[in-house]
Amino acid sequence: MGSVIMHSAMSVDGFIADEKDGVGPLHDWYENGDTPIDGASGFSVSRVSAEYISAMWASIGALVIGRRLFDLMNGWDGHPPVGEHVVVVSHRPKPEGWHPEASYHFVDGVTAAIEKAQELAGDRVISLNAGEVAGEVLAAGLVDEVAMDLVPVVFGSGRRYFGKVDGQHLLEDPHVVIQGEGVLHLGFKVRR
Template sequence: MVSVDGFIADEEDDVGPLHDWYFGGDTPITSDEDQGFDHSGSGSRFRVSRASAEYVGAMWRSIGVIVMGRTLFDLVNGWEGSPPAGDHVVVVSHRPKPDGWHPDASYHFVDDVVAAVAKAQELAGERTIAVNAGDVGGQVLAAGLVDEVAMDVVPVVFGSGKRYFGGIDGQHLLEDPHVVVRGEGVLHVKFAVRR
């Protein structure tokens, strides 16, 4: 999720209204048998507009591995070892997995983004690798390891905070959007990365 002015959270990692669209609709993203819970601890089911459910549901089903940074891992406690999509998570961190933390969860800790993407490719097979936004996402894009950028743009202006691509330097060109889906309270957009 990203604000119209390109932020994923404020300076204190508060996402404000960026996730509201996940809980304001009438269509569940996942079936009752699947995990469909907000792992922030509220216990709410993801319920979005029909257009968002079709888009997000298809994307989540395609994901094999999520690559995330340590800040997000700590904020959500690694979704308690059960990611919202995919079977594996690769965490970019100079610190190891916390002692005793969900020992059976397929979470792998590596110390740089190139190694993280290599590990994700090994685990994903034919499935998609999703890289979370923020500093790690920006580093992966800058390293030339991103094929497509998917953004869920929420109609809010933060003015300042944590940027979608972190502290990325330089220009990185994207193609015209090849997917544009209008949900309720969110616009889903996908861009191929120009090579």
């Protein structure tokens, strides 16, 4: 089974979006360099960020997101932003007639979402978008690693990286510390 990695860009005070779901400058670093991440995304970042992100994206087999992000992004019009499959945690089914060819799977509950993602991804990585759903997956003990793209901005309030996670969860010392331009990439294994 592939690792489950919670990942997102985050403000230094722990937010992945503001109160209105705006990301403000959190993704500016995707366009501040001269090294393309890949041919399809159109993103150009610093060389060190490109090396890190390219390797990460290439390892992903499935992406797990919540319904809120799916609705905000209209599911990227049926094209997974990373990996080949998207698993959406939702109490509502896939919208009627929405891209029937897309490898998007709607499941009720975080445990079922991780199980479905593991089935689809095989030995590849499962990327878990940070936020409420990810906090539930962490609380369920199903996250192997936390990866953050820390951006030098303070939001003050908004959507928290870990959502409303209950209890304390210990992480190992960082095994990834990469300084890009306008971003600091961090990776922590979850203590077991």
